Amino acid sequence: MALFALAVSAAPASAPDDALIARGAYLAKAGDCIACHTAPRGIPFAGGLKMDTPMGAIYTTNITPDPDTGIGRYTEVDFARALREGIAKDGHNLYPAMPYPSYAKVKDDDAKALYAYFMHGVDPVKQPNRASEIPWPLNMRWPLKLWNAVFLDTKVYADKPGKDATWNRGAYLVQGLGHCGSCHTPRGVGFQEQALDESGPAYLSGAPIDNWFASNLTSEPNAGLGRWSTADIALFVKTGANQHASAFGSMTDVINHSTQWLETDDANAIAHYLKSLPAAGGSGMPPYHDDPHGVPTSLAIPANDSGAKVYATYCMHCHGSNGRAFAPLLAPLVGNPAVLEPNPTSMINVTLNGTQALVINGLPDAYPMPKFSSVLTDQEVADVLTFVRSHWNNASTAVSASEVVKLREATAHAPK
Incomplete structure (x- = not known):
């Protein structure tokens, strides 16, 4: 100093x-x-x-x-x-x-x-x-x-030798002013970030924060960005949505107030740097495999499964009977990293409380996720999320009603 x-x-x-x-x-x-x-x-x-x-x-x-x-x-x-x-x-x-x-x-x-x-x-x-x-x-x-x-x-920050100018610019923005690790890196016993750059294996591997789970930003193929192209990441940075996912929770604020205003070269630099990070975190499951020609889950007739019934009643009209929705206008559930994340916190929170609209260049998103806290019971939320996380090759873990109860109580008095 x-x-x-x-x-x-x-x-x-x-x-x-x-x-x-x-x-x-x-x-x-x-x-x-x-x-x-x-x-x-x-x-x-x-x-x-x-x-x-x-x-x-x-x-x-x-x-x-x-x-x-x-x-x-x-x-x-x-x-x-x-x-x-x-x-x-x-x-x-x-x-x-x-x-x-x-x-x-x-x-x-x-x-x-x-x-x-x-x-x-x-x-x-x-x-x-x-x-x-x-x-x-x-x-x-x-x-x-x-x-x-x-x-x-x-x-x-000092430029890393052996890395090109775009990589170093992206690393500087992500590690420094962007402070991405503050949310997306797990904390240690002293509430410190377990790593401050890519030299630590936990860096940007996802972390719970404020009743959400900040997504894995490494190349992990399921919950992370492993299946995203550099262009996919840059588009998400600028608009909060792409073919894989849409922003939710506090990330919506980041898009609305911060990253959409980045110069294109800076957004591309961030994408270039994130794409270089080795895989970390996730479930350890085999990489997600999308099978667009596979037999879709049938929701045309009443199902015995409670989760399917809830999905057909409240979710299918936006996210589609095949879970593909109409990305990037509406978030797909097929292969969505938030769906494949072992920690279901964000899925529960967004189902209960919805999310605010993305506002890009002054135009609000036409279809923000509505809240269902007053519509669905804890068991119904658990059932529909378990349905989503276990269909369309998602192969993720089930959600329990007790997890929903905990999130509902934790967010009941959150500021709007």
Whole structure:
């Protein structure tokens, strides 16, 4: 950090040029800063979003340039230290819900552009920060210094030798500003990401988070991206849907506020990097085999199977009798990685609570998944998901009613 401090000024001598602010605005979208630092129906970047942690709820902070309640008094050095080391201007440690272990990789020029944007491209908002709901003594911050000493790698991203420029650009975006590992990498006993880049076998292999399961982004052939082409991945990054799947849960926010705005070259770079990751996670089952000429499951007549009955009544009209739907307009269930994922959390959650619409270039998705929490019983949800996960060569695990009960209770009071 001392070396970085020599590379930036202690305070801006004058307003930066428009190009630097515009670059910072682009990078803020790449980092999806608005998603965490904006409360539901709140003012952008003014903070107040509630985030549940194992120790209690915390609230995101105001990062507008208001001098009293925001970051208006931060110097460029202060800003970079908070961004990359998780240390606020007054010296207190930020909780690693702020993905500074990923942002530590952000290069100097990009940190400078981000600072220019937040100081000169964002309107100041006077909104005091909310105290956390973590009880004493768990709310003491000094243990975070020990956490950082053990788990924080402060090295800025450096291009990997032997890799082309596109791969390195994709790796930088995924590992750094995109902070994909914050959701998609399993956590260890200290709530740390088990790996921060492809050198760790758990990196981006999927993880439970906020009553969802963040998908496997490795080349695992069933629950991961092994059957996706580079073009498939790039299309998903830009639109949230492709021939294999559609975004759901918090990934919808990522698409709506962040990745759809990436330059095409950056979206392609991310796809190129993700496609290079070796397979990890998943079920260990043989690779999914799609058989478009196989005998489709018959739903034309009433079935004895409860799951088939529920599917025929509530699901078939959108997803089709053969589970193929009309991708990318409507998500297919045949070979869908979320269907093949051993952990059924996302399938249960999206069935109970639906998902918000993807909004691409200002146009909302015409057919977002509706919620069925008030329509289907716990057993019916379990039955229909078991049906989906066991038909059309999906060969995934069954879902129990007790798993549905747990998710229903956990999401009953979630903010809408």
